[in-house]
Amino acid sequence: MENIAILIIIGIIGLAIGFAIAKFMEKGKATKTTANAKKEADSILKNAQAEGESLKKDKIIQAKEKFLELKAEHEKVILNKDKKINDALKRTRDKESQISSELAKKTKLNKQLDSKMQDLSHKEEILERKQSELDKLRSKQVQQLEVISGLSADEAKSQLLESLKETAKSDAMAYRQTAIEDAKLTAEQEAKKIIINTIQRIGTEEAIENCVSVFNLESDDVKGRIIGREGRNIRALESSTGVEIIVDDTPDAIILSCFDSVRREIARLSLHKLVTDGRIHPARIEEVVKKTEKQIEQEIVEVGKRTIIDLGIHGLHPELVRAVGRMKYRSSYGQNLLQHSSEVAKLCGVMAAELGLNPKLAKRAGLLHDIGKVPNTEAEIETPHAILGMHWAEKYGEKPDVCNAIGAHHDEIEMNTLISPIVQVCDAISGARPGARRQVLDSYIQRLKDLEDIAIGFGGVQKAYAIQAGRELRVIVESEKVSDEKAAALSFEISQKIQTDMTYPGQVKITVIRETRAVNVAK
Template identity: 60%
Template structure:
């Protein structure tokens, strides 16, 4: 019974639980369905809203597209109307032009008819003139007994002889005038060239002064028993003079390159403080390389400044060495640059190649700075160096002939010779002529001051102008002109000078009163 009761209880519980579970599932199912229906409604509403928005967007885009197309159509219609208007205007203009052309055509026909009539009259007159000309010729032939061809031949012969005579006289006049003006024009070219180039005065270049901060450094430079100074002199080849001169050491030697090496080496040794023979030899060797580099750089910079290109590197190095050479106290590089500029200016004045003249002027003294010292004049040696480094024949001849040691075969040669002389003869260019230059200026002023009525005289423009101030109460305006002529004539007769000298006589009237 218990088993039956248990089974019946289980069956009853199972049936009850089935009904309860079924009820729960149905309620849950209805809930899920309701939720799905609600969610579907929400999605439906969202989709409807999105569809409305998309519709509105497409509608606005379509309206914009329609508006754009309508505006383009309107613009096109406006352009068509404008073109139609312009075509109508052009058509009206063409109609007017056609009418004008038809009227002008009628006028042209009238003018052509008039011209034809005039041509016919002209032909008739030409025939009449020809007949009259033949009649005159026949009468002349009868009177002279010569035919027209014979008379023409005699006339041509007489005109030829007359033309030859006049041409010869004209040529002689031109030659005489050229001879008279050639010297004057040449002087003008030289003077203009001199006036357009500046120069520097000569400087002393046999010694170099090395300044030191205190005299204590002198002892360190001399070293124990003079070993430092002996090592420095042996390494540089320069005599180093250490005396009582305060804060200075004198470097003496004829070679400017050696003096520059000694000066730079001393500067480095004094700055570094380590002064002993081994260090001296090291520094001198280093400075020698630096000076060699500076020489090449100076040569390159010089050629660039003068606009000279295509030089051989060895020629550029020789140009740089000119910086440390001098001739009669005149720096050789400065002299060569000045001669180059003078040559270019003079060649331009004479209508020659200015670049070639400048090149020859720069290279004319390279024979003074060779690495070896051959027994040849510097002009000939410079010519051989230029030939070795493939310079043109006219450049080589100008270098070799600037002291008349080689025959001149180029127009550049006399230009280089003259410009070299001008550069060396300019006031103050060389020490040997400074004193004579100053003496000449004093003589010039004293000569003008010796005339009566002259109060003051001033030689200006490097002796190319003399200004003479005279008293207004002693000399009149007319006498001033005569005084200027007399002074110029006397200077020409008594003095020797390059170029020309301008004499300006100044006469002024001064009235002075005092208010008391």
């Protein structure tokens, strides 16, 4: 045990000695490391000081260079400013010298002006003396003349004026008489020349208006479908349009007869639609006729617009444009009203240009001179068409010259513009040329209109159509207001009214049609 303890003690002592030796060796290494670190630090400091000195020298050099550059720029700016100052001083000196020279010139001019003013004053004094002397001499001469003539100056002046007035008056009368005689010799010739030139420049066709239209068919088989079973289709078409439809042996054609060209055109277009569609029965016929009537109204507006564009007329009221379009379906003594009005407008434009007036205004008056012939209501029919047209033109904002020309073209009001006689003359030229009008057709159409007007005047009458050249009058009545017994009595009353009020060749057949319909809708 003792040996073990000794060994343990010896071990502990060895460990302590080893630890002491290790600590001593570490201390030596630390001292050496510290010395090396000091050496490195000294080396770094030396290098840093050397680099600092180098950077310091570089910065000093750069600062010196920058200073020299700024100094050069400053000197350059100073030189430029000095140059500008010198230039300004030079300009100032030049202006001063110029002002000095101008002042010298003005001083010289003032001196010259003063001398001339003095001369002028002297001359004025001389002139006044001479004027006074002249007045004295003139008064002496007047006194001598008064003594010689035995008249005062005022009396001599009045006698001289009277003699001059008489001479001027006689000369004026002679000149006036000469001018009147020259006008009488040349006025008629010049007027004829203007009218002949105007007529020669406007060439139109002769009147071809009639009361019959031919509707061409692809085959005769279509005629049976148009007639319908027991004639129902053709009766429905005639009652809806007021046009007599003549189906005869004429190959591939049906004749539409009516004095009213609007009705005839509606019937023609309706037939075309029905034949093209293939469905022909009474209900379909009434539907197509109503649509065609609306189509004709639209076409009337388009015709009016095309007409005013062709004539170069602008700014016309829409109602007047519609009235111009309705002229296409009206005639006057067999002459188409739209063709007649367009022809009058062209004639007025040419004649106004020949006379040095406004051709556009004359064209406008010529086109609108007969718009009173297409009235909107039955009450307007009683008013003369010239006065009615003038009222329309005034209502829709036309100029007073145009309104006067419309109202005065038949001498129903006094003419107060130069355009009015031009419209009157051109209206006569258009209507009086050979082939322009047919009096017989117009009277025939008027008779048919009178027939229809008589029937419409009775109560309960819905529509009335004169057909077969006026030999038959078909009257369609309202079934709610007219019974079967009253329909027979109405037919008799209309016939008696026609016999009393009208003169006509042959006989007139009055057919009163009363139709009752019951319509329901299945939903």
